[in-house]
Amino acid sequence: MIHLTFDYKTDEKCTTPGQYLKYHRTFQGLSTRELAEKVGIVPATLVLYENDRHPIKYSTAVALANVLGIDRNRLLDEYTAFVDYPYFSLLKKVRQDLSLTQIQMAELIGIGQTSYSGWEREIRVPRRKEYDKILAALKKLRVNVDTYLCQSASI
Incomplete structure (x- = not known):
């Protein structure tokens, strides 16, 4: 198993929803597959989210925030913030x-x-x-x- 590490101790340097998501997933020791299964999406979709290649759907952002115990607002783009x-x-x-x-x-x-x-x-x-x-x-x-x-x- 490969362990990813971040060179910062808090999520303050996370400037995008994907960075914030990836930071908290790795901080909690979850693989992309584990987190994806917990929220009902495929791992490839989670990777797209973490790499900021696709905006996170509102319902998925809520589920991710609930599973990880994080601020869902940091996972929302302008559209999903509007819906929220x-x-x-x-x-x-x-x-x-x-x-x-x-x-x-x-x-x-x-x-x-x-x-x-x-x-x-x-x-x-x-x-x-x-x-x-x-x-x-x-x-x-x-x-x-x-x-x-x-x-x-x-x-």
């Missing part, structure tokens, strides 16, 4: 602040009203491509999403 955040509240708050109907907001994003309504009702989760459309629409409207994210206590 109460995105439905954020979308509704932005829409209401702009005095738009769900139909108008859906048109601005470039999706159907049924899809948008499903997001606000938390029946559907925006996919990655839809998230990109949301960001583009909000940018066009000159809405700074970070402003809303900082208000998390009030949303």
